[in-house]
Amino acid sequence: MSAMDKTNLAAAFARFSDFWSPKIVGEVNDAYVKLAKLKGAFIWHKHEQEDELFLVVKGHLRLRLRDRDIELDPGEFFIVPRGVEHRPVADEECHVLFLEPKTTLNTGNVVNERTVADLERI
């Protein structure tokens, strides 16, 4: 992919099949556009300094916060403010576009076997 090509989201999602492993599809200023396929429940975590945008492209995402759940269908986004604990849960396969600083780790303040530090570019 050249930085000067357009990205078709459906085609980009078709290029990978692993879950919970964000892929970089674009770079805009100090942020990355990332795509990930989600299925099942992720861990509770937060990003101390970074807001994180979740835009659902396919499927349904339940974004659990400590005080309520945000239910996202395709064409809906939510921005998790920095410092807010959240836990993404997808009962069925769900495709999500993320927008977040280049420094953001998928597991935020938690580093464990689900942490993906080196992201593939697709």
Added chain:
Amino acid sequence: MSAMDKTNLAAAFARFSDFWSPKIVGEVNDAYVKLAKLKGAFIWHKHEQEDELFLVVKGHLRLRLRDRDIELDPGEFFIVPRGVEHRPVADEECHVLFLEPKTTLNTGNVVNERTVADLERI
């Protein structure tokens, strides 16, 4: 709209009808998520220091660059790198999500009657 609400893109686009007047629908770190309805041809301009992401939500956008055109359908995005002249053209009404720094002016290096300096939040 509270910063802690989700945004449904179709519902947000239904809240305004003017063209070429970006509305702020979200704030993520140092960037705004903006929505705009486009119809007709805009001016040639560039943003010296800012990359600008165009994601087409509805309709078709021709993003003219000096050396080629980028044709965007719904579910496709293109990131115009800083310094690159571009001219959005929509033969029919087109709905676009933008992601760009809070400092970005819609007309970039050109300030004229199409410049919108004070953006409405919807």
